[in-house]
Amino acid sequence: MKPSRFTYHAPTDLDEVLDLLAKYGDEAKVLAGGQSLIPMLNFRLLAPAHLIDINRVSELRNYLLDDSGLNVGALVRHRELETSPEVELAYPILHEGLTNIAHVQIRNRGTVCGSLAHADSAAELPSIMVALDASMNVRSQSSQRSVRAEEFFRFHLTSDLDSSELLVSVDIPALGTGTVGVFDEITRRKGDFALVGAAVLGTWDSGGKIQDCRIVCSGVAPTPLRLREAEQFVSGTDLSDDVLVGVQQLVMESLEPTEDIHTSAEYRKKVTGVIVRRGLARLTDQRRAIHV
Amino acid sequence: MTRTSDIGVMDKTRNIGIAMTRREDERLLTGGGRFLDDLPFGDFYEAAILRSNYPHARILAVNTDAAKRLNGVIAVFTANELGPILKDLPPKVVHPKLNYQVRLAIAKEYVRYIGEPIAVVVAENRYIAEDALELIEVDYEPLGSVGSTAEALKVGAPLVHVGSETNVAVHIIQQAGDPEAALKTAPHVLSETFEVTRGGGHSIEGRAVAARFDEVTRQLIVWDNTQAPHYVRQMLATIYEVGEDEIRLIAPADIGGGFGPKAQFYGEEVLIPWIAMEIKHAVKWIEDRWENFVSATMERSQTHRVEVGFDEDGHLLVLKDVFEHDQGAYCVGLQVPTITMSTLPGPYVIPNIHSELIACYTNIVPTSSLRGAGRPQAVVAMERMMDRIAEHLGIEASEVRRRNLIQPDQFPYAVGLTFRDGSPLTYDSGNYPELLDGVLSRIDLKAFRGEQAAARKTGKFLGLGLAMFVEGTGIGPYEGARVRLTNRGRVLVSLAASPQGQGYETVYAQVAADALGCDIGLVEVRHGDTSFIPYGQGTFASRITATVGPAVWEASGELRADIISVAASLLKTDVGGLDLRGDAVEVVGDPEKRVTLADIASIANVGRHGMSVPRDLPVAIERTSYFKPTQAVYSSGISAVIVSVDVETGKIEIIRSILGHDCGNVLNPLLVEGQILGGHAHGIGNAIYEEAKYSRDGQPQAVSYLDYALPTAMEVPTPELFHVISPSPLNPLGVKGSGEGGTIPLPASVANAVEDALRPFGARICELPLTPQRVLAAVYGLPKLES
């Protein structure tokens, strides 16, 4: 469990990073928190010839929260966002998701953007970003683009980034009045990746109906999975018990989840329905809390 | 953590029985521990091992040319270059009926499990060595393989050992009474099949071996973080065909956990020292985590088919258990399944017993002892059936147990079977009703049943599970201690066995100080080096307290007598009037008249060169004692857990966990508690989390902690502990082993609790661990899921 030989680069500004990526492309890997990359190197699942450590690039270090939303730079650690009271207040769903990632030691190092670039289908943040309709700010030496979360995750461990691109930051739009969201998951152990997870978001209107519901699951498909049928089923309702039972049934019947060493498709099918129902039920609790 | 134990204290002693903090802790907690890879070896090459990618294959060719050419590679060895050491690594425990198959240090013609060594690369460092592994080309001819006993026993199954007639390693039956007749006449008979899966030891430090041939003394020095240094030295001496004194084996003072796998003997232990001699340069090999997953021995996988016969009141009449045991690709020893066979009856009076073992070869890394060593499986078979009897008759599971317990006045109690040490299974002492009462005094059964019924109405499912066990510990053949008065007037206790966190430096200082009657600060304990004491067996099977303990006690008592004799001669008085106080021997009632231990050492040990001493003056104050137990001593215990099961997700929450334990007299309550807490965590892992999954053909599926759910502090509740003390009559300290008792009952008690919680669903829990998936399948009554 020792990595194979690589050349280590420690650039100090963004241009330098992009130059190195342009130069080495396929042969290189970006090193952020290292919590996913280093194990893969040690197992020799990856053997890049060049490692580009971005930890000294100060312009990637910050997050900014304002009226328009939250911008999270490539070096912002999970723990940093998790412990920010402003972020917790503005995006309770994000806070909840962050606390479900691994353990404190790992959250101290792992980065939000690293998790998104890594694109693990059982991770918390990708589903949450899809639910929040976040955008990825992607740059290379010669280009700059913004990719909506829904288009960003291509397959398990595969994002839309090409080998010369860096995920510079992620933009999360501000939540409107009455918008509430929760994240819940079932794991084997505390801190594990999700056997099944669900980010559930919606907006209570003044008539007591939930609108624009988004239900995005982790761990059930090669990418974060939006349950559009279920979203339509609940949007515009009051999330009464009947609706909740109905949506659970719908998910259990329609979902065709993946199966892996961690659990069976049958299990995921049943339990996704349960956590979606439970998540939606919590939206009602949250409605009371915000007095809509 | 709350301290809830109430451990008794032995009388009239000053150190034994006291919860002394460990002497080892300061260095361990401040980062000063030195594990094998931390030792300042200096210029040692590092080895990496190429391991089989196939569960079963014939090796047609191994090409190491490119690897040898890589810059920084010193040498590459395959079986071709290692002819002189291609000898059988014999199993620890055998049986005349064993279908014996040779195990080699390195594969020659066949590989029989993924992880089996094929080649060793020695390089300037491990990085280069691993680069070189990628350059070795192995030409395999894949062969059919089996990844479970079920597969291995199928008609026409591929044979693990080509040329053998069967995959059955051994088929043994033990009986007491007339079980067949009793099954025919028993008023009630219940049967069930239970499966317990594989799991590993997962010591935080993997295995490690370093070796250097010392040209000056012409001695081979081997550093090995083994649990059994003398055993390894003896094996090496046999394989290398040298005298035992030509090898010095050192187990470092700090070893990061053992749990059984490090008490076995492995190919790497033969390869590394030999290679160091071949290349005339020191070499070390440090097992990494992946290697630990695929090459360190594991345990647990067994399938039990149990039948119990009982009367209207739930009295046991007969027990029949036929079980398959997964031996892995080779037989490293039959200790585990033979322990299972005799652990089955537990604390109960069972007039008729049939215990039948079918051990199988499979294409998986071999199995051997692992904390619990065959007992958790036996306890699952027995204790799950006790609950089924209770369910069948509609009485409390605790009551069924009570009606069948061996009573305190029935000891010594002969069960009628034979234990793993070859002696009759005869329990020396115990108080099983007190263990059960200990639990029932902590759980208000009536109140719990009320709470359970009320909770069910709100969709919450609570369950209570019990499990009791009796555990053979302290086995032979012997273990020793050498006690010496040093020139500084201190006492040095040298042990053969090496600890892996058990606190020997502390507890054997307590025993020695009390036997000597001296200040404990004068006693120092060292261990794990074959140059300290000539013979030993090692740390395994919860045997050290009951073997080393008495040896230290006896040797220290004899040393005291010698010290007093020297003092009597010097003070010209009678031994009767002398006592050892602090660091000196004094005339009782006249403390002015005294002689210090340093002076005694100076006269009796250092001596005056060439001068005679008085006839009555003992010289060379040093005593060695080997304690040889006549049979095992039997610890016992009980686990009670209360769980809450989420029937929609299959998640289990442990609300309470109570452990009652009896290991006879307790030398150091803190250490015993530590053992039980650690064992409990291990038991929780086996019950709910840990699963070393393999495909049908033997491909390991979980080779990192991403996939293998080793529990962490977040998963393990703090148990409430209590102690019952039934001293053993079979050794002078009245002690029994305590290293495994925390683990043994948990898989059974947790499964019982979950089944109790799910009784409204009629759920059947027959497979461990209780993953959310299995629990949900039980709730919905789904057919058994393929893993």
Ligand SMILES: Cc1cc2nc3c(=O)[nH]c(=O)nc-3n(C[C@H](O)[C@H](O)[C@H](O)COP(=O)(O)OP(=O)(O)OC[C@H]3O[C@@H](n4cnc5c(N)ncnc54)[C@H](O)[C@@H]3O)c2cc1C
């Ligand atoms: C024991 C353990 C448990 C864990 N449990 C969880 C869990 O429950 N949920 C979870 O979501 N995660 C979990 N993780 C992973 C953790 O969250 C990682 O930190 C995260 O997935 C990756 O972030 P990182 O900063 O460490 O990225 P790195 O490991 O440095 O990089 C990961 C990958 O992303 C690429 N990359 C990183 N940053 C960028 C960027 N800005 N632009 C382009 N590419 C980039 C790297 O090249 C690499 O391929 C766990 C990790 C460990 C060790």
